[in-house]
Amino acid sequence: MHLQANDVVMKFKGVTALDGVDMELRKGEIVGLIGPNGSGKTTFLNVLSGVFTPTNGNFRMGDRQWSKVSLREAARLGIRRTFQNIRLFPSFTVMETVEVASAWLDKGDRRENAQIALDALNFGQYRDRIASELSYGMQRRLEIARAIAGRLEFLLVDEPTAGLNHGESQDIVEVLQRIRGQRGCGIVLIDHDLNVIMNVCDRVIVLAEGKIISSGTPQQVRSDPKVIAAYLGS
Amino acid sequence: MNMLAGKWWKQSLVGSALLLAIVLVIVAIVALAGSTTDMRILMVFLINVIAAISLQTYAGNSGNISFGHVGFMAFGAYGSALFTADPAIKAIGIPNAPAFIREAAIGFLPAMLIGTAVAVVVAAAIGRVFVRLSGAAAAVATLGFMVIIYTLLSNAEELTRGSKAFSGIPEYTTLGWCVALLALTIVVARLLRDSNTGLGLRACADDPIAGQAAGVDILNSRYVMWVASAAGAAIAGALYAHYIGAILPKAFHFELTFVLVTMVIVGGRSITGAVAGAALITILAEVLRRLENGFSIGSINLSEAPGLTTAVLALLIVATLTIRPQGLVSRWEVEELLHRWQFRQKEHASVRAEENHV
Numbered sequence: 356m357h358l359q360a361n362d363v364v365m366k367f368k369g370v371t372a373l374d375g376v377d378m379e380l381r382k383g384e385i386v387g388l389i390g391p392n393g394s395g396k397t398t399f400l401n402v403l404s405g406v407f408t409p410t411n412g413n414f415r416m417g418d419r420q421w422s423k424v425s426l427r428e429a430a431r432l433g434i435r436r437t438f439q440n441i442r443l444f445p446s447f448t449v450m451e452t453v454e455v456a457s458a459w460l461d462k463g464d465r466r467e468n469a470q471i472a473l474d475a476l477n478f479g480q481y482r483d484r485i486a487s488e489l490s491y492g493m494q495r496r497l498e499i500a501r502a503i504a505g506r507l508e509f510l511l512v513d514e515p516t517a518g519l520n521h522g523e524s525q526d527i528v529e530v531l532q533r534i535r536g537q538r539g540c541g542i543v544l545i546d547h548d549l550n551v552i553m554n555v556c557d558r559v560i561v562l563a564e565g566k567i568i569s570s571g572t573p574q575q576v577r578s579d580p581k582v583i584a585a586y587l588g589s
Numbered sequence: 590m591n592m593l594a595g596k597w598w599k600q601s602l603v604g605s606a607l608l609l610a611i612v613l614v615i616v617a618i619v620a621l622a623g624s625t626t627d628m629r630i631l632m633v634f635l636i637n638v639i640a641a642i643s644l645q646t647y648a649g650n651s652g653n654i655s656f657g658h659v660g661f662m663a664f665g666a667y668g669s670a671l672f673t674a675d676p677a678i679k680a681i682g683i684p685n686a687p688a689f690i691r692e693a694a695i696g697f698l699p700a701m702l703i704g705t706a707v708a709v710v711v712a713a714a715i716g717r718v719f720v721r722l723s724g725a726a727a728a729v730a731t732l733g734f735m736v737i738i739y740t741l742l743s744n745a746e747e748l749t750r751g752s753k754a755f756s757g758i759p760e761y762t763t764l765g766w767c768v769a770l771l772a773l774t775i776v777v778a779r780l781l782r783d784s785n786t787g788l789g790l791r792a793c794a795d796d797p798i799a800g801q802a803a804g805v806d807i808l809n810s811r812y813v814m815w816v817a818s819a820a821g822a823a824i825a826g827a828l829y830a831h832y833i834g835a836i837l838p839k840a841f842h843f844e845l846t847f848v849l850v851t852m853v854i855v856g857g858r859s860i861t862g863a864v865a866g867a868a869l870i871t872i873l874a875e876v877l878r879r880l881e882n883g884f885s886i887g888s889i890n891l892s893e894a895p896g897l898t899t900a901v902l903a904l905l906i907v908a909t910l911t912i913r914p915q916g917l918v919s920r921w922e923v924e925e926l927l928h929r930w931q932f933r934q935k936e937h938a939s940v941r942a943e944e945n946h947v
Contacts (some may be wrong), residue, residue: 404802426801436802444795446858446920454597455792458785459804465785466597483932501803 356382356417358403358509358541363412365398365565372398373409380509385535385542387556387573389549391585394562396545397439400511403543404436405429416508424538430460433508433540437498437515445487452486452497453504457486457505460505472504475537476530492523496530503534509541510534516548524548529556553577561585597788601779604924608779608861609772611923612638615868617770628764634871635767636828638864639774641852643821646778647814648853650787652794656846657731658822660738661708662747663841666830667742667749667824668704670758673697673831678757685747692943697761699849701827705820712819720811723797742838749838756835762828770828771824774913776820777859779922780819786810791858791920844899848874851902857916861923866916873905 358380365373373395380386388396401407403414405426413422416432424432435456444452448467457468473482476496481489486497495515502510512531516524528551535542546552552559553573561569561576563585569576576582612635619631644658671679671686672693679691715734722730743752781787790810793800796808830836848870856866877898884891909916918926 405604406798426798427804427806430804438802439801442796442799442802444792444799446795446915447792451788452792455800455805456803459789459806464596466595483928497711501799505804 357415359397359400359415360403361413361415363402363414364410365395365402365407367409371565373402376412376562376565376567378560378567380541381510382541382545383535383539384554384557385544385550388543388545388562389552389559389567389576390562393564394585395565397513398565399562400436400513400543400545401431404434404511410413417443430456431506433506434511435502435505435507435509436511437495437502439513439517439545441491441494441498441552443486443494443497443501447486448482449473449484449486449489449497450482453501456501456504458473469504472500475503475534477498492519492526494531495523495527499527499534500529501508503538503540507538507540509543511543513545514547515544516546516551524551526531531555597783598780601783602776604861604922605772605776605779607923607927608864609775612771612775612864613768616764620764630871630875632762632764632767634867635764635771636762636825636832637848637852637871638867639767639771639828640822640825640849641856641863641867642774642860643818643825644777644849644853645856645858645860646781646821647811647818649858649860649863650782650790650794650814651720651811652791653727653811654850654853655731655818656728656850657734657738658818659841659845660735661712661819661822662740662845663738663825663838664708664711665701665704665826665827666836666841667755668707668823669697669700669827670704670755670830671748672700672703673759673761674721674724674755674757681939682750682755682757683746683748690748695758697766699829701824704827705823708819708823708826709816712816716812716815720808720815735842739838739842742841742909752838754835754837755763758830758834758836760831760834761869762768762832767828770824774824775860775864777783777817778821781814782922784861788811790814836921847899847902851906854906857918858920859918859922861921861926862916864917865918869917870902870905873901877901 360376360378363373363376376399388399390396402409405424405428408423413420453469453472454465457465461468473479476499478500486494489497499515519527530569531542531544533553534540544552544556556573558570559573559576560567561582568581569579570583616631619627623631640662644655648654671690672695676692676694679686683691717729719727742749749755789800789805790807792803793805793807801807852866852870853863855869856862881894881897883893923931
């Protein structure tokens with residue numbers, strides 16, 4: 356199944372954050388979304404996941420097409436996400452955090468389903484901890500655990516390695532690869548660490564000033580003069 | 590055994606039973622060893638607990654405080670009172686009321702159900718507007734609702750005798766009724782809190798964006814809790830009316846709102862918190878009320894201290910919000926508190942064992 360974005364435009368009070376973005380995402384594929392600061396990466400994820408309603412454009416997944424979708428509806432379609440600034444439920448335990456998604460986006464016993472998602476991220480012994488008391492790296496992982504509980508077609512991951520050390524970043528990369536392997540979902544990954552992007556992604560899309568300026572395999576994108584110019588400003 | 594593993598509803602029932610057992614111990618002690626005055630305080634406490642749990646069902650789950658729930662209590666109180674009071678008394682007190690009310694003299698339970706149904710219908714009708722609001726806007730809107738209900742009751746002389754007391758209400762409220770309805774309230778409130786709806790709504794109270802990204806339908810969840818909490822408040826109102834025997838609109842105004850909100854804020858965000866808050870505030874209010882008639886500390890003699898209760902409760906709210914904003918028991922239920930205590934003990938034991946090993 357493909358998730359297609361057609362001519363997506365997003366304007367904020369005259370500022371064009373996305374300017375006619377066309378993108379096709381495939382299940383089973385990890386796509387890296389990169390670009391300089393302010394290029395529209397997070398805005399695209401916010402539009403795709405229903406945080407923002409695009410000024411123009413539409414999306415298609417399977418036989419469903421929409422131009423406007425709420426966060427909840429996007430989640431019900433299996434478009435799940437994490438956030439650039441971690442958004443957990445501070446008073447919830449680890450188990451409860453994931454249970455919310457299991458309860459609302461899955462059938463069957465919500466605790467059993469949440470446990471499966473937690474086990475996938477090796478959270479077993481932490482289930483009774485308060486989410487806000489976890490280490491930063493664990494909080495990032497918990498966001499991912501919540502995002503994979505219940506229906507999952509596409510996982511949008513915004514800066515999952517930000518603020519993490521090399522070991523923790525590597526751990527996140529392995530987790531994403533494992534989720535793709537086990538669940539067969541498509542993953543869209545935004546990350547400033549280009550090593551992470553180049554190592555883990557099947558395809559890389561480069562945004563600059565709200566437009567796609569390049570896309571292809573990591574090797575193709577790495578050597579694209581437009582990408583080099585966008586990053587180096589020359 | 591991990592109390593928090595297994596089906597969520599089993600945990601809700603275990604938690605409800607534990608909380609009810611604690612309340613029953615208090616009831617038994619007062620019933621066996623207490624004076625008539627103590628029994629009166631106990632009855633007020635039990636009615637307060639039902640009202641506080643009902644308010645908590647909305648406020649604790651949604652994160653939006655409500656100043657309007659005394660309005661629903663008033664519907665329960667007047668609804669039940671109007672259909673149970675002696676027709677002869679009503680012929681004198683409210684001679685212009687519709688005949689089906691004036692001549693009605695039905696039992697406690699059906700009358701209470703009528704009062705509750707009225708509250709539920711009103712809550713359902715206005716709820717769609719209220720659930721769209723959050724934070725200060727939601728609080729102020731519910732304050733407006735409380736004032737509207739007070740004004741309506743004060744002016745509906747044909748039905749309520751206006752601002753005058755509506756008396757002659759049969760005193761049906763017994764300890765048995767209070768305990769039975771409290772048990773029902775605790776179980777229903779716990780099941781609602783722990784249901785998918787309650788869990789999702791509490792998540793959204795922490796972070797609405799993250800909650801909705803996890804699939805939670807925030808508006809419908811708030812709506813369910815709003816209507817359910819109105820029903821509980823109406824039951825408390827009916828019990829109150831049939832305990833006191835006379836009601837007037839002023840009884841469902843700022844003072845009661847203030848007391849209920851204090852219970853919920855001081856107690857914490859859980860059902861257990863509502864019970865703890867109600868217990869603390871009921872006892873404190875009773876002690877302070879006695880002191881209002883005059884007291885002496887050492888050489889200082891105070892003949893009267895009017896407003897002492899309200900002043901101290903206000904200070905308590907300020908102190909709670911400053912020192913412990915999450916309330917006495919925070920977000921935890923009684924069985925969760927026990928589980929967390931065990932969890933901490935185990936952690937400390939393993940840390941000690943590691944230190945000894947080193």
